[in-house]
Amino acid sequence: MSEGESIRVVVADDERLVRMGLRVVIDAEPDLSVVGEAADGAEVVPLVRELRPDVVLMDIRMPGIDGIRATEQLVGGMAEPPRILVVTTFEHDDHVYDALRAGAAGFLLKRARAEEMVQAVRLVARGDSLLFPAAVRELALRHAPEAAGRGVAPDRGPIGRLTEREGQVLRLMATGLNNGEIAQHLVVSQETVKTHVGSVLAKLGARDRTQAVIAAYESGFVLPG
Helix, strand or coil: CCCCCCEEEEEECCCHHHHHHHHHHHHCCCCEEEEEEECCHHHHHHHHHHHCCCEEEEECCCCCCCHHHHHHHHHHHCCCCCEEEEEECCCCCHHHHHHHHHCCCEEEECCCCHHHHHHHHHHHHHCCCCCCCHHHHHHHHHHHHHHHHHCCCCCCCHHHHCCHHHHHHHHHHHCCCCHHHHHHHHCCCHHHHHHHHHHHHHHHCCCCHHHHHHHHHHHCCCCCC
C-alpha cells in the first residue's frame, strides 16, 4: 500500500447487521474503504483473491469455512496475503488463539468503540505495530505449557539462533511493547530496535510480530507467570 492511498478492507461475517455496522464505521473515515463483504469463509477466500484488500476483518464462527480455516488458506495460499484482524464476541475465546496461530495479526471485539476499530485497521495495515492485548497474552500463556511440550527446546531451532539482544527484544515484544517503548527500555534508538525486530522475524520465519510472539510462547522461550 502506497502512502496516501486509501486502506482497502474486506468484511467477513455471517451476520448482515454486523457487516453493515462495520461498513458504516470504516467508510466514515477518509483513509479507509470497505471494498467487499462476505457472509462465510468459503466466500471470503475467492473475494480476497479478486479484490486484493489490505485488511480483512474476519469473524471466527461462520458457516461453510470458519474464520480460522479461511485465515490459513489466505496466509498460506497467497504470495502477499492481506493483514487479518479477527472479529469476535469474546476476548477469552480459545479460537482467537487458534486464529493467531493460523496467521491473524490480531483481534477486535465486536463491542469495541468505533475509534478503536479504525485505529486497529490502520495499525495492522501499516504492519508496524503489534495488536496484542492483554487478553490475547493470557490466552497464549494458557496454551503455552501444552504447546511448548510439542515443540523444541528454547535453545534449539530458530529461537536458538537469536542473539542475546534479539532475545531481549523478543521478550519485550511479548509484553506488548511497541518499538518506541522497547527503545526506551533498552536505551537504544528506535531504528536500532526496528533492525532487531526485523532480524527476529527473519530468523523465526515469522510474518509479523504476532507470529514471533506466538513462537516465543510455544517454544517455551517466554514462560507463563
